[in-house]
Amino acid sequence: TRKSRPQRLLKAVEGKATLGDPQSVITAIDHFCRHKEWAMNVGDEKGSILDSLVIELSPVNVLELGTYCGYSTVRIARLLPPGARFITLEFNPDYAAVARQVIGWAGLEDKVQLVEGASGDWIPRLREHFGVQMFDLVFLDHWKDQYLPDTKQLEECGLIQKGTVLLADNVICPGTPDYLKYVRNSPHYDSRYYRSHLEYTKVEDGLEKSVFLGF
Numbered sequence: 001t002r003k004s005r006p007q008r009l010l011k012a013v014e015g016k017a018t019l020g021d022p023q024s025v026i027t028a029i030d031h032f033c034r035h036k037e038w039a040m041n042v043g044d045e046k047g048s049i050l051d052s053l054v055i056e057l058s059p060v061n062v063l064e065l066g067t068y069c070g071y072s073t074v075r076i077a078r079l080l081p082p083g084a085r086f087i088t089l090e091f092n093p094d095y096a097a098v099a100r101q102v103i104g105w106a107g108l109e110d111k112v113q114l115v116e117g118a119s120g121d122w123i124p125r126l127r128e129h130f131g132v133q134m135f136d137l138v139f140l141d142h143w144k145d146q147y148l149p150d151t152k153q154l155e156e157c158g159l160i161q162k163g164t165v166l167l168a169d170n171v172i173c174p175g176t177p178d179y180l181k182y183v184r185n186s187p188h189y190d191s192r193y194y195r196s197h198l199e200y201t202k203v204e205d206g207l208e209k210s211v212f213l214g215f
């Protein structure tokens with residue numbers, strides 16, 4: 001059977017990137033998606049905004065919802081301080097299999113814990129299973145209608161505390177209207193929109209950064 005898009009993307013990494021060099025993995029994926037076959041990675045333009053926020057925050061505990069092929073996982077993990085803990089949740093086993101290899105090519109497997117399963121099932125178990133108390137940064141990039149329920153569940157589980165930064169991809173395209181309304185209207189969040197473009201296109205999209213102010 002024909003290879004899947006994630007498998008074709010992985011082939012491009014294996015053919016172009018240098019083993020153990022995260023930047024070459026990022027460059028190989030961006031080149032493949034811009035010139036060969038579009039894929040829903042956060043991409044280079046929004047990725048640069050993500051980079052600057054990770055560098056500024058220097059987070060110790062990071063959660064990513066929606067690994068896909070591991071592109072944003074590599075972007076984030078390559079910038080984390082030693083001893084940081086990074087959990088990324090992926091429910092699709094084919095995506096998870098490709099992501100493990102992409103993360104491995106970047107030489108970042110020791111910095112990332114890829115957990116196979118759905119966010120809603122895992123969020124209530126992160127504290128006792130991984131001994132994590134709270135997250136400094138949560139990157140939301142999974143099903144767009146899951147951003148809001150998962151944010152509420154993270155609040156209820158005490159995994160979002162004063163200072164936690166939520167960074168949401170695709171708040172314009174495909175769009176996350178209910179989530180956006182919530183974080184922008186809630187007195188408990190200080191929210192800001194970083195205008196950009198849908199990965200590898202001229203279509204408007206952007207990232208929403210929301211800092212939890214405490215209850």
Ligand SMILES: Cn1ncc2cc([C@H](O)c3cccc(CNC(=O)c4cc(-c5ccc(F)cc5)cc(O)c4O)c3)ccc21
Nearest residue numbers: 040066067068089090091117118119141142143170173174
């Ligand atoms: C519950 N749970 N827990 C873990 C978990 C993990 C997943 C998967 O990683 C997964 C699978 C399919 C879709 C997504 C969401 N991503 C998107 O849908 C998206 C679309 C576009 C776009 C934009 C314009 C188009 F024309 C087409 C697609 C651009 C983007 O950047 C995207 O992120 C995520 C799903 C649910 C999960």
Ligand SMILES: [Mg+2]
Nearest residue numbers: 042141169170
């Ligand atoms: Mg996205």
